[in-house]
Amino acid sequence: MPFELPELNWWAIAPVLAITLTGSLVMVVDLFTQRRRGQGHLAVISLAGLAVTAALSLLLWNADEEAAFGGMIIVDRFAQFFNLLFVFVVAVVVLMSQEQLDREDFHPGEYYSLLLFSVAGMMLMAAAGDLIMVFLGIELLSIPLYILTGFSRRRIESEEASIKYLLLGAFATGFLLYGIALVYGTTASTNLGCVAQTLGTRSALATDLCAVPALTAVTLPAMLLTGMGLLIVGLGFKAALAPFHMWTPDVYEGAPTSLTAFMSVASKAAAFAAILRVFLIAFPTLVADWGFMLAIIAVITMVVGNTVALLQQNIKRLLAYSSIAHAGYILVAVVAANELGLLAVLFYTVAYALMNLGAFAIVILLGRRGEENLLLGDYAGLGYRQPVLGALMTIFMLSLAGIPPTAGFVGKFYIFTAAVQADQVLLAVIGLLASVISAYYYLRVVYLMYMVEPARAYAAPARAPWVSLAAGLAAAGVLVLGIFPSQILEIAQASVRFLG
Amino acid sequence: MLWLVPALPLLGSVVSLFFGRRLPKALAGTIASGAVLGAFVVALLAVLEFVAGDTTHPFQQHLFPWIAWGEGRAQVLVAEAGLLLDPLSSVMVLVVTGVGFLIHLYSMGYMAHDPSYPRFFTYLNLFAFSMLVLVLANNFLFMFVGWELVGLCSYLLIGFWFTRPSAASAGKKAFVVNRVGDWGFLVALLLIWTTFGTFQFFADPAVATTGGVLDDPGRVIRDGSLALAIALLLFVGAVGKSAQVPLYVWLPDAMEGPTPVSALIHAATMVTAGIYMVARVHTLYELAPASLAVVATIGALTAIFAASIGLVQTDIKRVLAYSTVSQLGYMFLALGAGAFAAGIFHLMTHAFFKALLFLGAGSVIHALSDEQDLRRMGGLFSPLKVTALTFLAGWLAIIGFPGFSGFFSKDLILAKTLERGLEDPWYLVLYAVALLTVAMTAFYMSRLVFLAFFGRHRGADEGLMPAEARAVPEHEPAAAAGAVATHQRASPVVHASHNSRAADREAHGAHGAHGSTPHESPWIMLIALIVLALLSIGGGWVGIPPFMVGAAGHESPFEAFLAPSVAAHGAAEAHGALEATMEWVATGASVVMAGIGVAIAAALYLAGTPSPADFARRFRQPYLWLLNKWYVDELYQALIAHPGARLAAFLAAFDLGVVDGAVNGIARLSRGTGAALRSVQSGYVRGYAVTMLIGAFAILAFWAFRG
Amino acid sequence: MDQFPLLSTLIFLPLIGAVVALFFPRGNELWLRVWALFVSVVVFLFSVPLWFSFDAAEVGFQFVEVLPWVPEVGIDYRVGVDGISLLLVLLTTFLMPIVILSTWNSIEQRVKEFVSVALLLETAMIGTFLALDLFLFFIFWELMLVPMYFLIGVWGGPRRIYAAVKFFLYTMAGSALMLVAMMALYFLTSVPTASGHTFNLLEILRIPVPSDLQVWLFAAFAIAFAIKVPMFPFHTWLPDAHVEAPTSGSVILAAVLLKMGTYGFLRFCLPLFPQAVVAAVPLIALLSVIGIVYGALVAAMQRDVKKLVAYSSVSHLGLVMLGIFALTPIALQGSLLQMVNHGISTGALFLLVGMLYERAHTRIIDDFGGVAKLMPVFAAFFLLVMFSSVGLPGTNGFVGEFLILLGTFEAAALNLQIYAVVAASGVILGAVYLLWTYQRVMQGPVREHVGTNGHGLRLTDINAREIAVLVPLAIIILWIGFYPKPFLDRTAASLNAVGQRVAAESGRPVLAGPR
């Protein structure tokens, strides 16, 4: 049985390789360096590796679009866009972690390398041209996160979050895999292009490698639909779509704050990248089926996220529900399934990354060793105790609520414009009304900061220059994107025509 | 030059407003009075110039486009600020400035000790300005400005002593009741605009505009009901402003204001605005004869109704107030009979003698240290010679003593009504009512005069109170209780006089107690009285009917003068005038009626046989109804004010509970949803897994059962 | 663009002022106040040339500035002024110095924040009136909420947070619908640029919106604006917001923010959806008239002066709405003028109430009595403003109200006569509740020491600064009352064009009857 190895174009996965190598390097260096000499050098190595990764992605930006590794990996601007986003996010998270590592006695070598490995998984998801690659990416993303979630050994919640995440994640993986199996069983391929071709769409990814199916979608639509439904479950879990979102609040609350920020932003973005790839490349013919289903899920997600968030007292939990709601918004753009929708997803992931990272940076800044100050009441009077922190938090909250002139507004604007263009007017209306509800709890943070006197005295937060830098960068980004969205839009516009 | 007429008082008002407090009192008063005097002089000159020319065409002065936009041919002109002088407004402007000036003069004495002296003259000058705008305006809307502004001034002046709740209430009541009337005016304006497309009274040949409303409105209005609607709506406005049934209720309360205000605004000028307006637009009324019948009926009804209340009031100013309402009714009767000139004539003479009576009453009140209750007066003739003599002149004028001004004007009204009655029997009924009212008027005025000036001074001696006062507390506890109850609502009943007394005391507080001896008022007040007395006597001579002097024709000089403005086009001209003998008979009838009234009053209050107390006891029920003013205030309270308040309270609760409740309900719903969904987030991993599984099944089931 | 960017200066000067204020060192309250006053006065001075250079005969937009902003999706920075926005912009710039001056002593806490928030608000308000790009309009429209939220929430009364959040969410809910409608309009456009569509209002005005779509889009816009106006039954946020807001907030809210709603109707609903507008006339007219009467009746029952004024706003703006939907040139003129009038009069009323509150620390009507005796100058201003609000001839209120009634009555084709007649009765009710309030507060026996719990505050008459705050308003009240022509001249052409457009595109004769 001759088995021909496909041509391996290592260049196509250069960013992934770079980041994986960086992670490994961090681990190795960590082995050979003295403990307790500070972990600054590891951060520097990580950031340097990220810089290299970013450079490689930029080089690939102008490379020809192609499918590499026998169609497993797609090299296109869409992938590079996400690569850059992930690199940016993880860089900010590295900055944000400086305080946390110290405060919680993290083991920096493992921390950084796991973070970087996780990013490698995300990159593979965004570049996936095959359901197998989607699966592998998810797992590579998740397993380091399971570990990192339990990293706060001092807090009992951390390990609880970890086990919950792991069990539910593995459970969801089961669904995802079964979904892949059923799709494979119907179309005889896991390659997105081949699936599309079998289902009757011409795809640039489809090659002569695609097998002629023995069973077609025409004869077995039920199996295909079941497979697709299970894919929705598996991917929806990662993206925290209701009703597969249940892990989110618990895990976000339990995980170290910097990691929560990372998860809420990066793994969500990766999940949506994969969702876009899978549904837009493989199942465009079934858009009537999954479109409506995703629309319903989007509505449920927005309602669940926003209404439950109304009752939260813990800022991390509040942001967790908020992130669920935001997943709902992004899903609206996916449902729109048009070019503007893709643009909106890309823009929104960037905007959301900025504002959420910023918000979490403030959360970190407010805590001290042994005193996390995570309750909303701890924000009372912050605007006067710490005017700069208060102002930044206000910007992030307004952006999350979608008030102009912030990135969050522009992002929502594109999402719902896309929905309107796709004649999903009702969805747009529901989404916007949901964001009105959301304004309530975001504003709650704001009014606590400015309109309520603190119940007790708070010690001045520790100086954390790197975290402050991260927050400042995020705020600047939120405003720049809100007022001059043109630059990012151009880049996003260049990235929306993915190979498929 | 005409613009100076309103401008001078306005200027005076502004000066008083900004500098009044810094100027010496005498100077401030002089400036204010001087402004009105100036206006009078200018008006006189203007009128003389106008009379010298062709009086058939009104003189118009266009000041500036007021509510307008655009330029040239594209201009949309809703209304301009413009003045108009014709015989009708000539009479009005002279009365307003003339009587106004006298009252200003009087006020300088009367208000001399009031701390708010400058404020008073600010308001008074502002009133003069507003009234002049009202009578001089050359279009409906500008007239409406004056119309409303006089209402404002009335409000301000009634509530001049605003720290008294009754004064504040009375001011508000006056304004609000007037607004009800203004509603009619306003809607009439809307109809006029949609019908005619302009608010101008008359086209001005000097300016190329389209025709005015009153230049033969029949050319535009083909539909009689439209004319009727406009006429009646305008009349609603007139009813409010001129205190006719059913909107007269504010005027008696308006006596809470300082007495000169009562004289100027609530007797001589402002309240006659309704008469002026109806006369002004009489061409519209003539298009709808039914409207004239309404006007006449309301007028006659008001005349007798108010007179009946006046019969038993004990507050000197209130008697005069009801008398004013009654006299205004006469004027409307005249208008309704188509005798517009007669109405205006009576307006003028009434302005003289009623202003005189009020000012005289003010002088009495002043002399008695703010005593207004007739029951505590008496025998004032000798201490207050000038006041009393002038007052007597006013009395004779109002009861229609032959030769006095009121005689001629009232007689003309009666004659014209009778004339109309020969064609339309309804007017005969009205004539009868009017004739009866003559007797009643004579009675209550004589009663007032006898109680105040004759007999002996009763002062604070409660024991000598006239019977009718005793009747209430001693024999009619129920009525007394009712009266007290109304009093507590700051509503006007008999007891309000005590408040008024307190008020005027405040006004005079500065010059201390006068003691119990009445003293004559200062000369500056007496001058005004004397001049007005002369006018009350001779003011009617311009209107001596031809038959009395044996001249030919049917029109008195006054009527002839006014003819270009108010000559009836229709009904009134159609029929022949009465025979001279008939005229004499009619005149005699009214004189006889007046004589009867005087005689009864003399019997009761001079001779004391029968005693007023017995009289009141014998006719107890009618007496109580009259004393409580037919319970109209109470009726309005029960029918309008209370249900209105209840409705408002209901709506306020509705707003909070239902409308706002719905809004908060949405918020609660969101929260409730959140709470319900939150309960699913139990913390148990297996529960989460179940949810996921349910979600997965739901997706599949949806597709499976989609059909 | 070779001319001076006047409109952008107006929009962004306050913003710069706000940012600069943030960098003032703490403890410089006086200088902060002076700075804010200075900035707002300069902005006003910059707006004065608009009044004089405005070409009243020109129908279109003037002083237009265009800059590409987000060309990828067809969004421009496009501002301009026409007869509809001119007066409202001037009203805003005119009121801001007055508002800032009025807070001289009343805002003692967090002055820096106050100054910044107030100036930021001015930017947002002016921007809203001047924006000619739907996206830009929406940005400013939403941006306005934030400073107002802070204004109510930080410096407000005891229930300030409830009020601020309610205000924010209610308005935002309305604008959510509007945003969707804007997007729909966007996709109706077609321009030969990369984006293919545009948010440019001028382009959008050129497209014929299909009639079946008009109803929906109109409804979406109308709800957003109706909430802002606020029209019955969307008004309940207003009393709460007014009662809790500090004086300055109430003034701005009443004077300018509420005008955004009516402005929106004039600017967007009428020209864009003429058929839907004509179809909606009976409904809107009914709601307006209900609002007029209802607002007046409910106002009469209030114990808190501010709440009373708030409900009176519901009543007054009902009249404005009636005028807008009468669609006749006279009614439109009246409505726009009445917007300005309401801004001046109600703004002044709130200022007066604020002055009283500063002295007595209460706004409950029953706590007062005979104030006019103690504060005669104050009383004089109160009287003037009150009668302006009542619509007495000679004041601005009359001109606006009368034109609205006249224009509405004239709209024979829409059968609005009866509405005009009922609305006219609102005039009476307005007199009742205001006079009653005046009587209870200003008249009657003097209560020298007004205040809660025998607090015992002596009422003193207003000082020179407060007089300086009120005099400009009084002048405007009388100016418009006696000579409104300059105002009406400037608005006529634009409003006429709107009216004509509605008439032409709706296919129904909505203009005045025979004349």
Added chain:
Amino acid sequence: MPPGFALPALPATVPTEAYVVLSAVLFAIGTLGVLLRKNALTIFMSIELMLNAVNVAFVAFARQFGQFDGQIFVFFVMAVAAAEVAVGLGIIVDIFRSRRTVDIDDVSWLRG
């Protein structure tokens, strides 16, 4: 994979449908195990069962299509499952250390 290099077709004694049904049953058993068992280790085993159900399906389909793809996938799944188990066991041990229990229902501090 180029056509013509397919696996030699074996005589179809057991139809593919049967394998699929088997895998579905296994998957269902695994799922129920996750839902019904409290012991974290048992739950883990149940999840492994689910993954193996998937493997059965993949192999069956691959055999039917005569392809390698599905079989290759199985290796990936097994490798990943092993990694997951490694991490999972570590976490469970950790939990046991701190709480002296592996009852998953006791790990429910985070909620709401």
